[in-house]
Amino acid sequence: MIEERTGSGETGPDEGAAERAARVVMIVLRLFRALERVDTDLTPQQYRILKLAGAGGERSARLAERLAVAKPTLTATADALVAAGYARRETEPGDRRVVRLCLTDAGHSALARADAVYGQWLDELLAETSDPDQVLHALDVLNQAMDVRRARRSVAAAGPA
Amino acid sequence: MIEERTGSGETGPDEGAAERAARVVMIVLRLFRALERVDTDLTPQQYRILKLAGAGGERSARLAERLAVAKPTLTATADALVAAGYARRETEPGDRRVVRLCLTDAGHSALARADAVYGQWLDELLAETSDPDQVLHALDVLNQAMDVRRARRSVAAAGPA
């Protein structure tokens, strides 16, 4: 699908795809940079970890998987969050190797504050668009597409055993 | 606009806005992380700088402004690109303080390769969506909204002189 061979003599797998992707990549990078500059007390990555951990004290391995980062990466950022008082580590009673990351009250407060600031940022950005709902819907669609790919990948990882 | 006071007794500036923003932020961070894991020879930031510099040897101050980073940040990443052979620095004849960052042939090749890989990544992602064109359009709309805000900001910075 999406063949679009325009006969321009190009060697790449699909010419239009590369240009379209370049545009999309630049936009995502720009959005990320904009988020980095929003003044919450949390870095985007700290926000992301707290948000995922907040949805129920997750064990470290599972968190790292959902964040798509290596285990030592999670350890490092969790260290910072624990030091800042936003999270604490709890040991699993049944299996003492397992560690769960849980939010403290301060962590919940920090998340709420960040959400409020992000909310204002997004409102101001969407105010410059003609159809905010369409934009939001498109992002949800992209998110679902990533869900599908993640699910497929974890099946592939578990299947060929 | 977007008042939506639901009378739930919340204290924040706008309750729905925070939840909606949280979703959007998580999606943008997830997209960025996915991009980081795409195997090009460039980091996303290196890609971004090369892409902007490639559109005509830009002077450093202007590049930093478009990237929304501090000047030393640009210097550091440019160092890495020059060391890798992807870019070179050229001095302005008229004003010897000014430095322009230009792509080498290797730099153009690296960009083309990255674009091809990103192209495949995006194609696979969009293949999981029902309406790819709508998604692409929404991203363009967001980009235009950021353009508007940037233009307004630079006017504000220059105006109150």
Next chain:
DNA sequence: TATTGTTATACTCTATAACTATA
């Protein structure tokens, strides 16, 4: 042995403050 998480180490991106060279 296998698994969970951490330590050791290194590289990139980011920033602020101080500096050099040029205007």
Next chain:
DNA sequence: TATAGTTATAGAGTATAACAATA
């Protein structure tokens, strides 16, 4: 003096390899 860019230094996020503790 003012401006363009760099150097010095520091903090956060990322990774791989090696490790300790537990199963």
